[in-house]
Amino acid sequence: MSEILSFYLNGNPVEVLVKPEQTLLEVLRDDLGLTSPKCGCNHGDCGACTVILDGKAVKSCLVLAPTVKGKKVITADGLCSGEKLHPIQQAFLDYGAPQCGYCTPGMVMAATAFLLENPKPTREEIKEALSGNLCRCAGYDKYVEAVLAVSNGEFGLLPEGSDINV
Amino acid sequence: MFKSVGKRVKKYDGVGLVTGRMTYVSDLTMPNMLICKTLRSPYHRAKLNKVDVSEALKVPGVYAVITKDDVPHNYFSMVPDHHVLAEDLIRYKGQNIAAVAAVSKEAALEAISKIKLDIEELPYVIDPVEACKPDAPKVRPEGNLHLFDGVSEVRKIRKGDVEKGFAEADYIVEGTYTTPCQEHAPLETCASLAYLDEAGKLVIHSKSQGLYFSQGDLANVFQLPLNKLKFVGGTIGGGFGGMNSIHTDHIAGLLALKTGRPVKFQLTREEEMLYSTIRSPWIFKFKDGIKKDGTITARKIEVLHDCGAYTELGLYAVEKNANMIAGAVKVENLAIDSKMVYTNKMPSGSMRGFGVNVGQFADQVQIDKLARAVGMSPIEVRLKNAFKENDENHVGNKLVAVSAIETLKMVAEMAGEEISPEYANLSSK
Amino acid sequence: MRGYFYESPDSFEKLFEVLKDNSREIKFLAGGSDFVPRLNLEREQAPKENKKDLLIINLSELGLNTITENDSEVIIGATTTFTEIQKNDIIKREFPVLIEAINQIAGLSVRNIATIGGNIMNASPAADSVPSLVVLDAVFVLRGPEGSRNVEAKEFFTGPGRTVAKENEVLTHIIIRKNKGFAGFNKLGRRKAETLSVVNAAAYIERENNVCKVARIAVGSVAPTVVRCKEVEELLNGKELTEENIRAASEKVVDEISPIDDIRASAWYRRRVAPVIVRRAIEAAIVE
Numbered sequence: 040m041s042e043i044l045s046f047y048l049n050g051n052p053v054e055v056l057v058k059p060e061q062t063l064l065e066v067l068r069d070d071l072g073l074t075s076p077k078c079g080c081n082h083g084d085c086g087a088c089t090v091i092l093d094g095k096a097v098k099s100c101l102v103l104a105p106t107v108k109g110k111k112v113i114t115a116d117g118l119c120s121g122e123k124l125h126p127i128q129q130a131f132l133d134y135g136a137p138q139c140g141y142c143t144p145g146m147v148m149a150a151t152a153f154l155l156e157n158p159k160p161t162r163e164e165i166k167e168a169l170s171g172n173l174c175r176c177a178g179y180d181k182y183v184e185a186v187l188a189v190s191n192g193e194f195g196l197l198p199e200g201s202d203i204n205v
Numbered sequence: 206m207f208k209s210v211g212k213r214v215k216k217y218d219g220v221g222l223v224t225g226r227m228t229y230v231s232d233l234t235m236p237n238m239l240i241c242k243t244l245r246s247p248y249h250r251a252k253l254n255k256v257d258v259s260e261a262l263k264v265p266g267v268y269a270v271i272t273k274d275d276v277p278h279n280y281f282s283m284v285p286d287h288h289v290l291a292e293d294l295i296r297y298k299g300q301n302i303a304a305v306a307a308v309s310k311e312a313a314l315e316a317i318s319k320i321k322l323d324i325e326e327l328p329y330v331i332d333p334v335e336a337c338k339p340d341a342p343k344v345r346p347e348g349n350l351h352l353f354d355g356v357s358e359v360r361k362i363r364k365g366d367v368e369k370g371f372a373e374a375d376y377i378v379e380g381t382y383t384t385p386c387q388e389h390a391p392l393e394t395c396a397s398l399a400y401l402d403e404a405g406k407l408v409i410h411s412k413s414q415g416l417y418f419s420q421g422d423l424a425n426v427f428q429l430p431l432n433k434l435k436f437v438g439g440t441i442g443g444g445f446g447g448m449n450s451i452h453t454d455h456i457a458g459l460l461a462l463k464t465g466r467p468v469k470f471q472l473t474r475e476e477e478m479l480y481s482t483i484r485s486p487w488i489f490k491f492k493d494g495i496k497k498d499g500t501i502t503a504r505k506i507e508v509l510h511d512c513g514a515y516t517e518l519g520l521y522a523v524e525k526n527a528n529m530i531a532g533a534v535k536v537e538n539l540a541i542d543s544k545m546v547y548t549n550k551m552p553s554g555s556m557r558g559f560g561v562n563v564g565q566f567a568d569q570v571q572i573d574k575l576a577r578a579v580g581m582s583p584i585e586v587r588l589k590n591a592f593k594e595n596d597e598n599h600v601g602n603k604l605v606a607v608s609a610i611e612t613l614k615m616v617a618e619m620a621g622e623e624i625s626p627e628y629a630n631l632s633s634k
Numbered sequence: 635m636r637g638y639f640y641e642s643p644d645s646f647e648k649l650f651e652v653l654k655d656n657s658r659e660i661k662f663l664a665g666g667s668d669f670v671p672r673l674n675l676e677r678e679q680a681p682k683e684n685k686k687d688l689l690i691i692n693l694s695e696l697g698l699n700t701i702t703e704n705d706s707e708v709i710i711g712a713t714t715t716f717t718e719i720q721k722n723d724i725i726k727r728e729f730p731v732l733i734e735a736i737n738q739i740a741g742l743s744v745r746n747i748a749t750i751g752g753n754i755m756n757a758s759p760a761a762d763s764v765p766s767l768v769v770l771d772a773v774f775v776l777r778g779p780e781g782s783r784n785v786e787a788k789e790f791f792t793g794p795g796r797t798v799a800k801e802n803e804v805l806t807h808i809i810i811r812k813n814k815g816f817a818g819f820n821k822l823g824r825r826k827a828e829t830l831s832v833v834n835a836a837a838y839i840e841r842e843n844n845v846c847k848v849a850r851i852a853v854g855s856v857a858p859t860v861v862r863c864k865e866v867e868e869l870l871n872g873k874e875l876t877e878e879n880i881r882a883a884s885e886k887v888v889d890e891i892s893p894i895d896d897i898r899a900s901a902w903y904r905r906r907v908a909p910v911i912v913r914r915a916i917e918a919a920i921v922e
Contacts, residue, residue, distance in 0.1 A: 040639060059640030059690060060673060074232035075225025077442065079392040080474040081678070082671040083744060084828070087392055095717065095746040101670045102747065103663060105640045106692055115225035128223040132215055140222030141392040141442025147223060149743055170827035171741030175392045175443045244680075310677075311635050318680035473678045 046107045048073070049117025057104040064088045064099040066107075067114065075116040075144045079173070086172030089145035090114050096152035098171070115144035118151065126194035127151050127186070133194075134185035138176035146172050150186045154197055159190055218440065229442050230412045231396040231471055238398070239268055239306040241453075241460055241470035242313035244320050245480065246302055249549040250329035250342060251295040253322070256303055260319040266312035268464040270320070271456075272303045275463065277428035281455055283418065284516035286345075287552065289426055289455050295324070296344055296514035297549050299480030306460040306468050329549040333486060333511035336548045344514055344547035351512065351520065351545040360527055362541040362600060367494075370503025370538030374494025376578045382491070382567035386511075387484040389556055393442020394477040399457040400467035407462060408435045411454045414444035419451050426455050427462065434458075446556035450482040450517055482554025485519060486511040489530070489567035494538075499581050499589040503538035506530055510545045510560070512553045519545055519553035522560030529561045531599045532568040533609045534590035539599055584617045588628045607633045635681040642692035649696065650779040653802045658689040662804055664713050664752035667744050698751070698806055701725065710808045712751025716763075717742075719750060729810060731817035731836065734918070735766045738821045741828040751805045754790070757797050758830075760855040760898075764791075765836035765915075766819050768852040768860055772810045778803040788852075791859035815840030815848060818918025820911050824898060831855045832899040833908050835887075835915040839875070846870045853912055856891035856904050863890050866912060875920055884913035 044057045048071070055070050064081070067073045067090070079085035081100050088099040091113040099112075118125040124132065127150050137143040146169065153160070153168040160168070165186045166179075174182065188194065221227035246253075258270040273279050273290045281287050291302045303320050307313035330336045336349045343349060350358045371377060398410040407429060413419050413436070420436045427434065441448060457470040472481065487510055494503040508526060512519035527543045576586040591609040598604055610633045617624050639658065643649040653660065663669060698711035701722045708728055710719065716736045719725050725732055739745060739753075739762045753763045754774065764787070772787040776799050790797050799805065817838040823829035833855050840848035849870040851863040869883035886909075893904035 040637070042640075058638065060638035060677060060688075062670060062674065068232075069234075072234070074228065077225075077229070077393065078231070079394075079442075081674045082474060083667060085392060086741075086743065089743055092746075096743040097747050098743050100674065101665075101667050101744070103640075103666050103670055103673075103690065103692075105642065106663070106666070106694065108642075115223075119224055124220070124223065131223045132219045133213070135213060135216065135219075137216065137219060137222040139392070139441065139443045140218075140227055141229065143222045144225035147225070153742065167827055168742050170825075171743045173392065175390055175445070242680075314678075314680045315635055318683070475675070475678065 042105065044104060044108060046109060047111040049113055059105055061104040062100050063090070063102040063104050063107050063112070066104045067099060073114060073116070075114045077141050077144060079141065084173070085142070086149060087142050087145040089148040089172065091148050091152050094152070094155070096149045113148070115147045118147065125151065126189050126197055127154070130185035130189045130194045131182065134181045134188065136178050136181040136185050138178050142172055142174045146174070146182055150182070151197075154186065154190060158197070160186075162187060227440050229393055230398065230410050230439055231393050231442070233398045233410055234469070235398065235400060235467040238467040238469055239308060239460070239464060240310050240313050241304055241306050241457055241468050242310065242317050243301045243305070243456060244303040244317045246291060246295045246298055246300045248295060248324070248326045248329070249298045249331065250327045250344070252325045252327055253291055253293050253295055253302065254325070255323040257321040257323070258303060260321065261305060261316040264307070264312055264316040264319060266308035267305060267316045268308070268466065269306045269460055270303060270316060271459055271463060276426065276459060278426050281422050281426050281451055282515065282517050283422075284520050285422070285425070287515040287517060289459070294346065297551055299476070299551065300514070301456065304456045304460060306464050306466070331548050331550050333488065333509055333546050333548055336511075336546045337509070337544070342549070344549055349547045351516070351547070358544060360523060360543040362527055362539065364536070364599065365503075365538035367503045367505050367538045367540045371494040373496070374502045375497045376495050378493045378495060378571070378575050378578045380491045380571045380574055382489045382570060384487045384563045384566060386486050387556060388478050388481070389443070389445040389447035389483075390478065391441075391443030391445060391447060394472040394474055395448065395452040395481060396469070396471035397453040397457040398467060398469045399454070399461035401461060401465055402435070406433050406435055407458055408437060409454050409458050410437045410439060412441045412444075412448050413438060413451070413454065414441060414448035418449055419454060422451065423454055423458060427458055446484075446559070447482060447554055450552070450554045452481050480551055482517055482552050483513070484556035484563070485513055485550075485553035487526075487560075487563050489564065491567065491571045493571065493575055495575050495579055497579055499579055499586050501534055501536055501575065501590050504531055504536050505540045506542070508541065508543040508564070510543070510553070511550070512545050512547050513550045514547060515552040517552035518555045518559075522553060522555065526560035526564045528600055530564040530568060532565065532572065533592055534572070534587070535592055535596055536599065541599075582622065584613055584622050584624060585628050587613050588624070588631055591633070593633050609633060636685045637687040639687060639689045640692065641689065642695050644695040646696065646777065649691065649804070650802070652689070652691060653779070657687070659686040660801065661688060661690050662755070663690050663692045664694065664749040664755070665715060665747040667740070667748040668752060668756050693804060703728070706812055708810050708812065710750060710810070712754075712805045712807060713749045714751075716745035716748050716750065720745070728812055729770065729817070731766050731770070731819050731919075732763070735762050735819040735821075735836070738762060738819070738823070744828070750808060754808070755797065755799065755805050757791050757793075757795050757859070759794050759857060759859055760831045760834065761860070762821060762831060762834055762854070764860045765834055765852040765854045766817060767808065767810070768862060769817055769836045769838035769850040770810050770813065771850070772808050774805055775807040775809065776803040777806045782806070784809070788862050793858045813838070813840070816919050818915045818921070820914035820918055822907055822911050830898060833904055833911045835908070835911045837912070837915040837919040839916065839919040841875060841920070844875050846873055846875050851912060851916070853887055853891060853908060856893040856908050858892075861890055863887050863912065865889055870916070880913055880916050884909040884916065887912045
């Protein structure tokens, strides 16, 4: 039995008809046509579907859509405005982290949420924070290097507050 | 002087990747698009008597259900022996039997559950050594061992006289090496979107990494001239060789032709892991002769490739493996016997190295074994026997721009290995 | 295909009202990190006939995501997420072992939604929060239409995926007594993170002058439920906590477990590593 779900997507209120069994990932991709969260496994293993839900990184294939009622969802394409990339995105680009790029939007979201909570992490903490995001091209090292560079201020200050937690 | 060498160059499409704006094949949708799901064999080997799709066609939202009888030419792949949809002998668990196009995933799966199979499970063989035995269940009606050039069970390479080489040797060293199967596991599962354009041309957006491997093959399946088939590649979420084989393009295309509507077929993660092509297992048996001074006098190598249920790219891998298996060492007396055997498993595809690196694994471990046998350092045994400029390789091709010795010396330096003066002054020239 | 329904009651009255209808299969939803992938998998398969409709009941609006304390105990609400527990000052002070265990559960983005109640009710023999709760003598509070009842953690599990909870009972709280001693946790997985346990173990030790006064040991992923290791405990009690004594006691675990072969490890391997993991848990409990 479908019901209307209202929530905030990248700062904007949205209303969409969802079925009780749908996941947030399905609603974003299939119903809202927003394809930056990727579906790699639909099982909570690969992390390609990671989004930020109420300020925390979650795997959107593990989130039942009706439970998102009234919450705030941020996706990778919502992090940047126009040509201006978010520092994490700029770092991933400059460090050549993406190869096929399918894991990248998920990595961006996991890294962004993590740095907001832990702005000065160690290399080990970054590896642990990204451990739920698989990269089959095995670009892990460059992702970690890039996050480390952002935490060292190489790419400027991270936007906080209203920019991220709409 | 250089614009790019030694510098960090940004990926030309990198902005699309980091923002998630890049459109992958699995991201594509079209208005009125149908979703495809397939019914797969529950058995490794079976006799398929009849497929009854009448109930499936009655499920609301179902536009088409196809079986082998709906395929104009039911063969595809580089060696075209693979069936698009199963014929009467099922060869592997998960082989596609029927395909449905429906308005939703739910309707398609509902229809799949309504297809009735008259099917008898048969004994099967999944072990390559067992499959070589004369009384093994037959994976193919014509037998389990591949016939090279249609005549020989063994693909042979011969040079010099191995028995003479063994007689000259001070030590005989034997070794058996096996490599397991491996799934590519690209993060994006295999996907296709097929539709008929305004001029009636069939367009397929494919996750293929070998568009020109597959285009003619697909035209043949559809029995369409090439000017009626537009095959479109794009950014793909990982291939690693797995996307050299056709997994979804043929079925999506057939259903688009049948229904006249766009059809999307994407494998689930489970299907990708269980039923798509793999790097198939290999067994290598080496027998080498070596003199006390480290000179390799003879190599006899037996190779068995487990090709799975259909040839797919297995034959290509065997050919490449046979050419490279003896390694980067000069051998005067050489015998290589390669065999390829069919088993009731998913077919052998290409994966990173196409049969070469698995062989090199075996060869390199064996060379270490040779070094231990004669009490030399592993680097020096390799230097002693290394190919030089203008040498002939194992199949008679003259080698140019050879750098085996220089490479080995650099490896030794990086590993902190000492090289005695006798070898330190060697050069490939 | 079966129908799916969803309710998100904001009071227990509404919850038990919804539960009166028993024509449908009921699934309580906490964080969803275990249930949702199963649902996804079910929806990717051709449907099985005659499956009852499924009613998914979201428990997250019942106000059960709190952590409170009194003089003698700490009370954790069942829908508290692992991340919330990790960051809670009461837990940091009283039960650092829980934080140690949670650090090793899945990865950050899963811990952000996964709840302690879900981990318990899932009743996986490999659940990483359970051995610690068992050795801390935790009590689970179940609430049904007729009221609440308390069940000790060590009596709670009856098999893989099975507990003493009735179909219309929900886990509301976990009560842990404040203790004199210390607890430790150790886990062996196939990877460092995002992995299920091959073997996990927790130990609670009270001691005087390095002599063990109270020992409670639990080991997971080696039997249908998490196991309290009575023989290991008996061998430790009254003994000095020397490396030799701990090693000897840990070896006893093999008599108390019945591991199986599965995709993560063989029974043979589990028997060999279980004593090691138990020993490391005990060692973790006596490092102050």
